[in-house]
Amino acid sequence: MGFSTKAIHAAIEPDPVTGSIMTPIHLTSTYVQEELGKHKGYEYARVSNPTRTVLERQIAALEGGKEGLAFASGMAAISTIFSLLKSGDHVIASHDVYGGTYRLGKLILGNFQLEFDFVDTSDIDNLRNAIKPSTKMVFIETPTNPTMTITDLTAVGKICKSKKLISIVDNTFATPYLQTPLDYGIDIVVHSATKYLNGHSDMLGGLIVLNDPALIEQLRFLQKSIGGIMSPFEAWMCLRGMKTLAIRMDRHNANAMKVAHFLHNHRRVKKVNFPGLMSHPEHRLARKQMRGYGGMISFDLGSFDKAKELLKRVRLCALAESLGGVETLISHPVTMTHASVPPDQRKKIGVTDGLVRISVGIEDVEDIILDLNQALKGV
Ligand SMILES: *Cc1c(COP(=O)(O)O)cnc(C)c1O
Numbered sequence: 001m002g003f004s005t006k007a008i009h010a011a012i013e014p015d016p017v018t019g020s021i022m023t024p025i026h027l028t029s030t031y032v033q034e035e036l037g038k039h040k041g042y043e044y045a046r047v048s049n050p051t052r053t054v055l056e057r058q059i060a061a062l063e064g065g066k067e068g069l070a071f072a073s074g075m076a077a078i079s080t081i082f083s084l085l086k087s088g089d090h091v092i093a094s095h096d097v098y099g100g101t102y103r104l105g106k107l108i109l110g111n112f113q114l115e116f117d118f119v120d121t122s123d124i125d126n127l128r129n130a131i132k133p134s135t136k137m138v139f140i141e142t143p144t145n146p147t148m149t150i151t152d153l154t155a156v157g158k159i160c161k162s163k164k165l166i167s168i169v170d171n172t173f174a175t176p177y178l179q180t181p182l183d184y185g186i187d188i189v190v191h192s193a194t195k196y197l198n199g200h201s202d203m204l205g206g207l208i209v210l211n212d213p214a215l216i217e218q219l220r221f222l223q224k225s226i227g228g229i230m231s232p233f234e235a236w237m238c239l240r241g242m243k244t245l246a247i248r249m250d251r252h253n254a255n256a257m258k259v260a261h262f263l264h265n266h267r268r269v270k271k272v273n274f275p276g277l278m279s280h281p282e283h284r285l286a287r288k289q290m291r292g293y294g295g296m297i298s299f300d301l302g303s304f305d306k307a308k309e310l311l312k313r314v315r316l317c318a319l320a321e322s323l324g325g326v327e328t329l330i331s332h333p334v335t336m337t338h339a340s341v342p343p344d345q346r347k348k349i350g351v352t353d354g355l356v357r358i359s360v361g362i363e364d365v366e367d368i369i370l371d372l373n374q375a376l377k378g379v
Contacts, residue, residue, distance in 0.1 A: 003062070003177060004246040011057030012239070025236045026050045047224045051232040055207075055239050059197070062176040062242070063189050065209035067216045069223050070235055074172065074192025075100050076228030077206030081168060081190060083222045084215075085136055087113035092130045093139040094121045096147050096349040098170065098192075099338045101139070107340070118345070122149040122282055127156065131163055140186075141170045142179075143286070146298040146333045146357040147350045148273040150282035153289050157185030166215070172196070172324070177249040178292045187212060188219075193230075195324030196295075198241035199248050203234045248326065248362055252295030255368065256360040262369050263299050268376050270354070271300040295360040296323060298333070304353035306379045307332055311356065313375035316367055323359035328368050330358045 001010070014021050026049055033039040042048050056068035071077040078101055085091070093105060095118040105116035119126040121140055138160050142151040153169065160167035168188040169181035175196045181189050191197055193205035206228075210216060223229060230238070253276075260274035272279070275286035276293030286293060301307050311319050317330040321337055331337060333351050341351065360368065 006061050007058075007245050008243045010061035011054050023051055023054045023236060023239055025232050027232055045232075046227050046229055049229075049232050049235070051239075052230055052235040055230070055235040055242075058239060058242060059176075059191070059193075059207045060209050062245075063171070063182055063209040064176070064180050065182050065189065066211045066213075067209070069208040069219055070193075070230035070238075071206035071208070071223070072228050072230055072234070073204045074098075074170075074190070074194060074206040075104065077190050077192075077208050078170070079104060080219065080222050080226055080228060081188060081208065082109055082114070082137075083226060084166065084218060085109075085114050088115075088134060089136040090115045090117065090132060090134040091137045091139060092121075092127060092135060093118050094141045094144055094149075094151060095119050095345075096144040096149065096351070097139065097141050098145050098172075099333075099340055101141075101170070103340045120149070120349075121151040121156070124152055124155045124159070128159060131159075131165070135163070135165055137166045137168065139168045139170070141173070142289075143173050143275055143294065143296065145173065145296070146273070146337070146355065148275055148280070148296060148298060150275055150280075150286045150289075152285055153179075153181055153184035153186060157181075160187070161185055173294055173296055174290060175245060175249060175294075177246055178253075178294055179290045182209065182211060184289070187215060193238050194322065196249065196252070197245065197324075198238045199245065199324060199326060200237075200241055201322065201325035201327065203237040205230050205234050205238050207238075249292065249294075251362040252360060253292040255362065255365040256293065256295045256297055258365045259358065259360050259368055259372070260297050262372065263297065266373075266376060268301065268306075268379050269299050270302045273298045273350075296357070297360060298355055298357040300352055301354040301356060301379060304334070307354050307356050309379050310375050313378045314371055315375075316363070316371035317358065317375075323357075325359070326362045328359065328361035328363060330356060333357050 031042040060068035191207040
């Protein structure tokens with residue numbers, strides 16, 4: 001089965017009771033049991049819900065994994081993964097992970113004697129050198145947010161296998177349409193389904209996919225114990241959105257490529273970060289491990305004032321956090337998504353005051369470029 005067919009059919013079957021072609025939204029907290037110890041596989045809705053089950057099987061099919069787990073948000077999924085750790089454990093993460101992941105690791109889990117190191121994993125030697133006896137987990141984003149660096153998934157998979165570390169890839173930016181980390185021996189894939197998977201900026205969700213039976217059992221236990229689960233309505237929304245993932249991503253890819261070239265050739269733009277450009281330092285690696293470059297671009301205008309001016313002048317591009325929806329969103333990482341990352345750390349990872357991030361939508365690309373062009377004139 002091809003990707004688009006899977007996205008529509010993999011786990012979705014007509015409702016056996018009514019024939020309803022769409023998965024019903026099961027709004028129930030509990031399930032009636034026939035007799036003691038005899039039930040239909042569902043006992044209490046925090047543990048499992050039939051609508052959520054379908055979504056969990058769908059995302060597992062798309063990522064090529066055995067099991068999927070759905071959470072209330074990307075951060076709820078990531079917190080649950082970190083709950084696999086014990087005090088004293090050490091985690092290595094990409095140095096420009098999502099701001100919320102940085103905040104969770106550094107400002108919250110530090111209080112529980114979990115140690116986080118953030119290193120530039122686009123140079124795989126940095127990962128090797130950061131491993132110590134207490135290291136238990138490696139958490140990678142590729143492409144990263146917002147500087148779009150790429151990390152070698154084959155190398156991460158190999159290193160983590162040989163050192164017995166749990167490897168995790170946050171696949172939010174690429175989606176399984178463009179990249180399937182489990183194919184590279186990565187243990188766990190995590191998503192903010194809020195972004196491309198749902199794709200319509202109208203829900204929040206987190207998804208995990210994995211293969212290892214022992215880890216599946218542990219994460220299921222943590223999911224029901226911590227309780228940060230996805231609601232049946234959100235699961236239904238996400239199922240609906242995921243059916244069009246392939247055609248949306250094709251359009252995001254094509255539009256972003258054109259916008260990236262436009263920005264690259266514009267004299268007021270100092271630097272463009274987009275893995276599809278030949279000028280991107282890991283362009284060849286991106287071409288090898290991705291089936292397209294996605295819809296995310298960041299670019300540097302040189303100063304905070306210039307970024308502010310551009311963001312004031314855009315009309316079609318909406319000034320907002322988040323990404324991955326059908327509409328083009330534009331944002332300023334330093335004051336928005338990465339505000340909780342300290343200035344010296346921001347400098348180290350290339351999140352400069354003049355950096356602007358754009359989530360290229362699926363509008364007519366001419367309109368996006370016209371809007372950016374008129375806004376850049378005033379910068
Ligand atoms: C948004 C995002 C998250 C967090 O997801 P939420 O659904 O907002 O909790 C994690 N990782 C990446 C890469 C994201 O873009």
